[in-house]
């Protein structure tokens with residue numbers, strides 16, 4: 001596992017470096033001034049001056065500049081996995097397995113409004129306001145099907161992006177972020193076992209972590225005449241435990257991307273992303289013992305030790321920027337991520353694809 005992880009990290013760095021070396025020779029003239037230039041040798045009006053839309057906090061703004069954004073994200077999970085193997089619902093459910101209930105599918109949608117403002121050239125402040133909608137389909141050992149649903153405000157994130165380096169064609173910054181526990185951890189719904197009552201929903205149906213989380217990260221981007229590339233490393237460190245005396249697992253993410261610019265209005269690229277997330281520490285006692293069975297033996301989503309996992313995704317991305325007319329400067333972007341490797345503490349629902357679409361406008 002450790003070797004595999006190291007390989008993935010090296011692959012990400014190599015991808016960045018490879019594209020970087022080929023394009024570094026063609027870096028734009030440092031004295032060439034461009035509209036919205038964020039420093040010498042950096043053209044911020046190019047479609048690929050922003051990373052693929054699934055990357056957060058990838059760029060800074062020039063002093064006094066504002067940006068508003070909206071993102072729609074959809075994550076689709078279908079089927080369960082244990083380690084690197086797919087497992088059928090039938091094998092998890094009684095009498096073959098130990099569980100009376102198993103999740104079969106989950107869709108997570110997020111509407112995210114973002115704001116950025118640069119009080120100085122070297123620091124950009126960013127805030128993200130998510131609205132989350134989660135649906136989870138289940139099957140019971142008696143063949144019954146049911147869906148639980150939760151929706152509402154998620155955890156609001158605030159980040160300071162602090163410039164570390166600015167050279168012709170190269171820029172790097174620190175991501176110093178905090179996630180605030182504005183998302184509910186009290187979501188309830190009806191299930192066949194709750195006899196018409198609303199009952200506390202398991203961990204993946206909650207809208208927030210309930211804890212203040214640190215989001216430390218570092219981002220590098222490079223730009224050549226016709227191409228660009230970048231990498232970001234980001235952590236999610238949970239501080240303490242929430243009001244129910246548990247906390248979600250820490251997480252970390254490494255990603256690299258590259259894009260080419262066939263036309264001044266759009267860029268086409270790709271991204272590779274490694275994520276690892278850990279088990280829940282402690283447990284939510286409100287999950288109780290449905291039908292006299294401890295929650296963690298009733299449905300896998302209620303087991304704090306079946307939450308961790310790691311995943312490698314790759315996928316295409318496109319960025320558009322309007323260069324003329326009333327909508328000048330308006331950006332549209334689209335990205336899809338598909339898994340190439342998944343290893344889960346399971347049975348746990350596996351992520352099959354993640355789609356992100358967004359609009360950004362700076363003024």
Ligand SMILES: [Cu+2]
Nearest residue numbers: 059061067116
């Ligand atoms: Cu921005």
